[in-house]
Amino acid sequence: MDIENVYLIPHLSKPVNKYFNPKLLTGLYPTLFCYGLGAPEDQSRPVQIKFKEHIRYLLSYNDRRFETNHSFIFVVFNLLQRRDACFHAQLIVTKPYFQTSADEILSLNSKDIETALDNNSKRTYNSESNNALNKLLQHIKTIGGRVMGSAYSRTALRTRIHALIYNQGLPSIFLTLNPADIHSPVGLYFAGVKLDLDNIQNEQLMDTYKRAEIIASHPVATAKFFHLLITNILDTMIIGGVLGPVKAYFGTVESQGRDSLHLHFLIWLDHDMKPADMKEKIQDINCRYKLKAFLEDIIKEDLDDFKDKHAVEYSN
Template identity: 65%
Template sequence: MKHIKVVGGHVMGSAHSRSALRTKIHSLCFNLGLPSLFVTINPVDIHSPVALYFAGVDPDLDRVPPEVLRTSYERAQIIATHPVATAKVFNCSIKSILKCLVLGGVLGPTKAYFGTVESQGRGSLHLHLLIWLKHEYTPAQLKENIQNQDFRDILLKYLEDVVKEDLDLLREETDSITNEVVSVCLSTPNPASDDFHRIFCKDVVRLVETSNIHKHSTTCYKYSKGKSDTSKTCRMRMPRVLVKTSNIDLTTGQITMRRSHPWINNFNEWLIIAYRSNMDTKFIWSGNDAKALVYYITDYVTNSTLEFHDIFALAQQGITNSIDNAIEKSRKLVLRCYNMIASQQEVSGVQVASYLMNYDDHYTTHTFRNLFLISIENYLQVELTKARLQEKDVDEERLDDMTTPFDEEQEEDTKQTEEQFLSEPTQTKNGARFVMVNTRLDYQHRSQDLTALCLYDFASHFHTKLIDKSDRHLIKNANGSEGERLDTEGTKMNERYIFETAHSQSSSHIVIKHTNPVVPVLVGPQIPRQQREETRERYSRALLTLFVPRISVHDLCALNQI
């Protein structure tokens, strides 16, 4: 199954490829801290005039008369037969909302977001979004600062501004509302209109009353099967308790927002008016909330439609069909097993259209880069062991026998944790040839001007680049010393550095700084908790490897240090 997972990881839309999103979210949390807001965006495509337009209907998008919209059943028929139009509308609207509203600051100054796309039971798409705001407070610091009255008042004022739980403030600006057309089908109010604020408030009230008021369904009680009707509870926790004024409990840190309606889902007026459908939003107050939401998103996005026993049965069928050639064609065998499993998974037409049109199954502000931490740890551990044995004058033959990787007792485990290399071309005095390179070698033989940089920062801020004509001009004007920084002053070039000559690509590649830092994704076993006695050594080794600048293993610890 491990080999099938590896193959599936390269198949677009597979559960295995989407499981990598979990690692990326964890890496973003590791890089930026815990997220601040959780938002669910759930467009209703059957009520979207834009979706109808992409599906071939030609409505006036500024003024939509009822006769053009047709009935809900007719709209559903049109949308169901045009999955490409639905996928296109979703992708365009989500990108616009993220760029113009989320990064535009309607929820506050934003430094990052990560959203995963999911398909609902009816086949349409929705987005679960984690948002990182531009502040440096940890959950513990926030709870400490709420003891201050001024900070508490500012926090509540912010939350009441971005997360609404009733319509009191908006309803004051509206008059009577008529329902000539389904509210979600109407166009978004024009900000340039003279009476925009009143029209805006009226539109928000209409959208919330038609789309964001909870109604119980079977989904509410899917975790209450077998219970009596009186003991069943709605998993959405509806209806909710009414609260006159927002407050924060200084003892527990619990935030309770003002609420005058028991059935309204949390919403933000700017977001709901943009995509004109139901939504939910939540302020992530504690570390436990953040962990729960990350787990919910990643577990939901990787949920398989097949039961575990079905997966094994299908894999067995794939093996049975080619058992005669299993040894000679092992690669095809694994691929056949995966195809047998994937062929039985349910995928909606909109999802298929989205994948075929090369639309993303997630949206994020950041770029990610894999960092094989465990293999670098193993390498450093072996080097440390060698150095200790050499200090004791152990001969070379015994040295090779005694420097087996520290936690690899079985061959299968060794394969999973051994160092990974890429074969890349380089230019030498004897002509072009291929050499083995990886991030560990790039870091180990980096420029002398980057010696104060730890491995994590190096992977985040720098990457290798093939030397081009402009780079050769800079190298020619350099002093010629080994591993120096190239002079890019007066140019628009990013920082550039020469490798040490010991690097196999020192004559063909240089180190260049990213315009925007990337997020290292730690591939391999997770870093364990510090509190556990049995894994404390691994925890310490991982942190030393990542965050202590080094030239050699001697920079990490003394040879006699345990």
């Protein structure tokens, strides 16, 4: 019986340097960097390119090998998160006031932190119980608010929304945009499917499972499709579109259960009408008639073809 050769790659005794180390990604992904060249932050390169821009370039490769790799995009995202955290932590420790906080934080021990984490998970943490621990958590919150994808970054977004509400008042419209990427020919086109967007044929679109498989395996193409669609909606419908003058808007992008992107949107219309004013005006029959006509004008549906087809199938 043939015995298969097994190659073991041992771990080093110390962590690998994640800064300006071109061997990091080439060692992790030898099948992506086939000749051991082209890695980010290679100091021998005559023109220096920022790490984030280089990753963006790699994910746009024509052969899509970086985009379709199962772990590359997550590893580099984690590296970017770590760098953001380290950069903002460095900014904080250079502030004059941090020395006082540092002395208090040094007085903490592992038992204090363990107790605080346990109480926090049980929602029984008392912010007045330990001043040094509060200082540590405050610094973590400040740094985490600037790290993309972190829980504290969502808190920072809520703070910005509160500031906008304080400045502009309550928003006029709450809107959710949830593009159906697996059903969009444009999304498939971005993912590399050869389609004539001016002449789409049903047989070219494949079945739903195949479309979902293509979209799921091309996250960069899906993100580009989402960005293009949302940008066009903003330019053509929100800003100076059917909603009339808009004085402010705020949106946040989230991923849903199937990791597809969607957008939650707050819009402030440029008028002085308050909810109480709207309630008063809606009592007028002419206002109700105009509002109904407006809604019927901007909201459309057409099921005539579907009804005719269904009637024919039912009669047969």
